[in-house]
Amino acid sequence: MLTVLKMLRKKLLSGWLAKDRMPDATKMRNMASVVCKNVSLNILRDAKSCVAIDRAESVAGTGNPEKQLVEQENLRNLRQGIRSLSDKQRAIIRMRNVENLSYADIAKIIGTTESSVRGMISKARMQLLNQMKGVKL
DSSP states (O other), X not given: OHHHHHXXXXXXXXXXXXXXXXXXXXXXXXXXXXXHXXXXXXXXXXHHTOOOHHHHHHHHOOSOHHHHHHHHHHHXXXXXXXXXXXXXXXXXXXXXXXXXXXXXXXXXHHTSOHHHHHHHHHHHHHHHHHHHHTOOO
């Protein structure tokens, strides 16, 4: 989905930059309409193949009841660990692992250096790992 949003941004930006060269504003509106429609269709297609995190436990462990219990406990611990992270840590983890942003992009967004972002992400991951193991920092 992130690549779709990047493509949309790129197309809309190129359209905006080309607006002065277009003799008629309706062409710009038509192009934007087509791009938005196509991106929306792509998002809907991608959404069909996604499983929500709330349903992941029912999809993952459909066989053994003991395995299901372990999976549910692991998911509960992970959620609890994510909630224990600071807002900033949750944001950078989301940007890196969900939105697939580079360390440099994250650094620009939060206004720090790339090495600082790497350190923050490493610390957040270690905190989550320790939470999953039941070890408090």
